[in-house]
Amino acid sequence: MDVESVTPEDLARALSDLEWLTALGMSHRPVLGWLSRISRGRREFSVLDVGCGGGDMLRRIALWGAAGGMSMRLEGVDLNPLACRTAERATDPALPITWRTGDAMAEDSLSSPDVIISSHFAHHLSDAELVHFVQWMEASANIGWFINDLHRHRLPERFLQLLGKTVRLHRFVVHDGPVSVRRSFVRRDWKRILTAAGIDRSRIEIRWYMPFRWGVGTRP
């Protein structure tokens, strides 16, 4: 989805379908669960979402923070300017979220967020890029980081293929869903990446979440 040239309206439709699929896959749960644990005892918290797409995750985090009386500073960064524009349009300006276009790892303007998160971003990277991403998060986040991504398995791949045939979804989502699963991870991939990144494994948890996803991040 990040490589094609599209109109803002077309991309907004694709991101809206992706948001629906994300909700169906309960993909917010690992992130919100981890945030609850890692932010325990804090009244203020800042979060950077890398590859934020249409911004759905940060909007959920803003509501979660508000419900818990937490003062939050949230930033979404995405390489695609249309994604940031879509996110901005879909977001209540009263929410404490800013959107920035750019390559997250190439930027040195990062204002030291407490945590860095990403969802369905890691599988877009090569192994070498992913190792660099993990090292960059280790160096850049004040408290910790969390990667939320898919489990490479025949069942979710088949499910998404069937969904694409039975539900009217945007062509990008129909194409990208099964491809994303194929590019995703099994536990041994994460062990290999963390070892290559030189990360102290006792600080990191690799956790499987229903249905068919991984949460990899700093142990709270």
Ligand SMILES: C[S@@+](CC[C@H](N)C(=O)[O-])C[C@H]1O[C@@H](n2cnc3c(N)ncnc32)[C@H](O)[C@@H]1O
């Ligand atoms: C599959 S989308 C995921 C969007 C959203 N996080 C979600 O879960 O629905 C991956 C996003 O990562 C963005 N992206 C890819 N490389 C990036 C980079 N180096 N820095 C920031 N964003 C990037 C793409 O533009 C795309 O919007």
